Amino acid sequence: MNGDLQLNADGSLRHLLTLDGLPARILTQILDTAESFISVAQREVKKVPLLRGKAIFNLFFEPSTRTRTTFEIAAKRLSADVVNLNIASSAQSKGETLLDTVANLSAMQADMFVVRHAASGAPHLIARHVAPHIHVVNAGDGRCAHPTQGLLDMFTIRQHKGSFHNLRVAVVGDLLHSRVARSQIHALTTLGCPEVRVVAPRTLLPRDVDSLGVHVHYRMETGIKDCDVVIMLRLQNERMQGALLPSPQEYFKYWGLTPDKLRLARPDVIVMHPGPMNRGVEIDSGVADGVHSVILNQVTYGIAVRMAVMSLLAGN
Amino acid sequence: MKILIRSGRVIDPESGLDAVRDIYIAAGRIVAVGTVPADFHPNLEIDAGGLVVCPGLVDLSVRLREPGFEYMATLESEMRAAAAGGVTSLACPPDTDPPLDEPGLVEMLKFRTRNSPGPRVYPVGALTWKLKGERLTEMAELSEAGCVAFSQADAPLIDTRVLLRALEYAVTFDLPVWLRPQDPHLARDGVAHDGVVAARLGLPAIPVPAETVALQTILLLTRETGARVHLARMSSRAGLDMVRRAKHDGLRITCDVAAHHVHLSEMDLVDFDANCHLVPPLRSIRDRDAIRSALREGLVDAVCSDHAPVNDDAKELPFQEAEPGAAGVELLLPLTLKWAREMQVPLLQAIDLVTRRPARILGIQAGILMAGQPADLCIFDPERPWTVSRQTLLSLGKNSPYLGMELQGQVMYTIIDGHVDFKRNH
Numbered sequence: 001m002n003g004d005l006q007l008n009a010d011g012s013l014r015h016l017l018t019l020d021g022l023p024a025r026i027l028t029q030i031l032d033t034a035e036s037f038i039s040v041a042q043r044e045v046k047k048v049p050l051l052r053g054k055a056i057f058n059l060f061f062e063p064s065t066r067t068r069t070t071f072e073i074a075a076k077r078l079s080a081d082v083v084n085l086n087i088a089s090s091a092q093s094k095g096e097t098l099l100d101t102v103a104n105l106s107a108m109q110a111d112m113f114v115v116r117h118a119a120s121g122a123p124h125l126i127a128r129h130v131a132p133h134i135h136v137v138n139a140g141d142g143r144c145a146h147p148t149q150g151l152l153d154m155f156t157i158r159q160h161k162g163s164f165h166n167l168r169v170a171v172v173g174d175l176l177h178s179r180v181a182r183s184q185i186h187a188l189t190t191l192g193c194p195e196v197r198v199v200a201p202r203t204l205l206p207r208d209v210d211s212l213g214v215h216v217h218y219r220m221e222t223g224i225k226d227c228d229v230v231i232m233l234r235l236q237n238e239r240m241q242g243a244l245l246p247s248p249q250e251y252f253k254y255w256g257l258t259p260d261k262l263r264l265a266r267p268d269v270i271v272m273h274p275g276p277m278n279r280g281v282e283i284d285s286g287v288a289d290g291v292h293s294v295i296l297n298q299v300t301y302g303i304a305v306r307m308a309v310m311s312l313l314a315g316n
Numbered sequence: 317m318k319i320l321i322r323s324g325r326v327i328d329p330e331s332g333l334d335a336v337r338d339i340y341i342a343a344g345r346i347v348a349v350g351t352v353p354a355d356f357h358p359n360l361e362i363d364a365g366g367l368v369v370c371p372g373l374v375d376l377s378v379r380l381r382e383p384g385f386e387y388m389a390t391l392e393s394e395m396r397a398a399a400a401g402g403v404t405s406l407a408c409p410p411d412t413d414p415p416l417d418e419p420g421l422v423e424m425l426k427f428r429t430r431n432s433p434g435p436r437v438y439p440v441g442a443l444t445w446k447l448k449g450e451r452l453t454e455m456a457e458l459s460e461a462g463c464v465a466f467s468q469a470d471a472p473l474i475d476t477r478v479l480l481r482a483l484e485y486a487v488t489f490d491l492p493v494w495l496r497p498q499d500p501h502l503a504r505d506g507v508a509h510d511g512v513v514a515a516r517l518g519l520p521a522i523p524v525p526a527e528t529v530a531l532q533t534i535l536l537l538t539r540e541t542g543a544r545v546h547l548a549r550m551s552s553r554a555g556l557d558m559v560r561r562a563k564h565d566g567l568r569i570t571c572d573v574a575a576h577h578v579h580l581s582e583m584d585l586v587d588f589d590a591n592c593h594l595v596p597p598l599r600s601i602r603d604r605d606a607i608r609s610a611l612r613e614g615l616v617d618a619v620c621s622d623h624a625p626v627n628d629d630a631k632e633l634p635f636q637e638a639e640p641g642a643a644g645v646e647l648l649l650p651l652t653l654k655w656a657r658e659m660q661v662p663l664l665q666a667i668d669l670v671t672r673r674p675a676r677i678l679g680i681q682a683g684i685l686m687a688g689q690p691a692d693l694c695i696f697d698p699e700r701p702w703t704v705s706r707q708t709l710l711s712l713g714k715n716s717p718y719l720g721m722e723l724q725g726q727v728m729y730t731i732i733d734g735h736v737d738f739k740r741n742h
Contacts, residue, residue: 005587020516097629097632097633098633098634099632117634119633119634119635119636119637120517120518120519120588120634120635120636121517121519121588121634121635121636122634124587124588125588125590125632125633125634129632141518141634142518142519142634142636143518143519143520144517144518144519145518179518182516182518206510206514206515206521207510207511207514207515207521207523208510208511208512208514208515209515211512211515211516212515212516
């Protein structure tokens with residue numbers, strides 16, 4: 001899907017909008033490139049000149065701290081000029097349309113837009129309307145995709161497990177509303193992971209979620225049994241009580257990841273979480289801070305992966 | 317004005333005629349089909365050799381966008397587009413601004429459409445005041461002002477008691493009620509069919525039970541009240557199965573589908589094409605195929621365009637924020653022909669679905685091509701290919717899922733009330 005929109009005629013990456021339909025060779029290329037950027041962070045001077053003179057606009061139509069910051073750091077390490085726009089509080093509230101905002105910023109000689117938007121497909125819309133030299137990176141759109149998060153999760157798994165070919169991976173939590181989960185699932189299935197499970201109460205699973213190539217488990221006991229990787233998803237506050245779930249307490253009791261439940265997984269299991277975490281709701285502190293947790297590594301790798309994506313798109 | 321239409325393949329669902337005949341028109345009526353009337357000297361001769369001549373199309377849902385949405389389209393532009401689509405009679409839903417809930421508004425609309433060229437316009441009145449689903453409208457007065465039926469258009473009717481009362485009140489005057497079955501709670505915030513594509517793209521979904529749960533309520537209340545109910549825009553296999561059972565049980569109901577739903581499915585959403593953001597949502601291929609066979613079977617009584625012209629600004633938005641609907645009045649005929657070709661359905665049966673049968677639902681004298689009938693005709697080339705584009709569409713709404721695609725079958729002449737209202741200049 002959207003293959004034509006995100007790839008150039010020669011098969012190289014033009015935009016990064018979704019991992020859905022992106023070929024394995026591109027995913028691997030991004031992960032390999034990210035690997036080479038890990039060392040940059042350990043240098044005295046943490047900069048490479050790959051994007052010198054390029055203007056990157058962070059267009060955040062929805063609030064975000066972590067993702068925006070890591071994109072900003074990644075761009076600056078590539079020597080790009082970065083402009084952060086928190087549009088939720090400016091132009092759109094004055095009635096300017098999304099495409100008008102983009103057209104105006106394009107006129108300021110932008111080379112890349114990093115876009116976060118509450119509506120699924122917003123970055124696709126922008127990508128269809130920008131000039132040919134402008135690249136669009138999706139930093140999270142609605143419930144659709146969060147490709148750089150998905151990629152950094154793949155990077156994390158590869159760093160710890162080597163390859164994807166013998167892994168059993170469980171994604172646990174609010175799949176229905178999660179763009180992160182969708183990107184993870186597409187990446188895992190593309191990279192050859194033989195068993196991807198989703199674990200959640202029926203209310204938090206999209207209908208036909210099995211069409212994404214995953215095995216559906218309602219209960220943790222079967223869902224994370226013998227898994228090599230357990231990925232926990234954030235549960236938004238507004239969804240903890242109501243018609244989706246009765247209470248955060250009940251959710252934690254049945255789907256929260258505790259040291260006890262984790263013992264069902266493989267002894268060398270790694271635990272991941274895209275953040276920000278709700279301790280005591282989806283994850284127990286004993287697990288979040290425990291030996292199996294690679295949650296902080298994910299954050300570090302996130303910068304290298306975003307550097308890789310941006311340099312592959314617009315590198316000199 | 318006397319017109320002679322020579323050598324066309326005349327198709328009339330009422331008499332079952334499908335043969336080459338000459339047609340003679342005088343004083344707004346069809347004078348004869350085949351046999352030359354005495355002393356007939358036409359002012360105009362149309363050579364319809366190689367063309368099909370059929371009753372003018374009757375479209376059950378065309379939004380003219382007036383009053384209130386003139387920035388999307390105008391009455392003049394959409395009447396012209398409808399004529400170019402071979403439509404000679406159309407029903408317009410009440411979802412204008414303000415909605416058609418007062419006799420004065422309806423009289424004004426009737427007055428304006430009567431005084432401009434184009435199809436005959438039959439307003440559908442609002443079932444409830446402001447379409448809010450709370451207070452009944454003055455249905456009897458509205459009917460006298462020209463409303464042929466009453467509906468909520470796409471506005472929700474949350475309170476089932478109001479629905480029951482509305483049906484009971486309509487029964488009092490034997491007025492038809494058109495309802496699109498959709499449970500407002502199950503459909504809340506949804507923009508796409510709850511299926512594989514919504515799961516993939518992360519679009520807020522509308523499950524099939526949104527249609528079937530509401531439909532069950534409507535069917536029960538129809539049985540209870542004896543109301544004349546028409547079900548608008550059926551979208552699912554499960555819903556059609558329920559309609560089949562209800563009809564089999566003798567319930568007096570009719571139903572229609574929109575032309576886009578005969579061909580498109582959720583799969584057409586994969587690129588977030590906002591022109592495929594429709595109401596009801598495009599459902600699965602299974603549902604789409606059920607619609608196609610239900611049409612062949614005769615279960616579905618009519619195909620309509622559900623024409624909804626939308627301005628570019630309201631469409632060039634992320635899928636879920638875009639104004640729903642597609643402009644389609646000019647595609648009603650080619651999309652119906654496409655279905656007939658693909659399903660190997662006789663042209664006569666296909667034409668019936670866009671002429672005589674919707675005319676019956678509307679309760680108007682139209683859709684019949686026989687001597688003595690009003691001279692409302694459509695003359696089209698069934699083979700002629702054309703490309704749907706911003707230039708070829710006359711509607712001010714350029715929001716079509718078919719932009720850039722080629723369709724077969726094009727209207728060459730539209731005759732309304734014995735006058736050539738539209739003629740294609742090749």
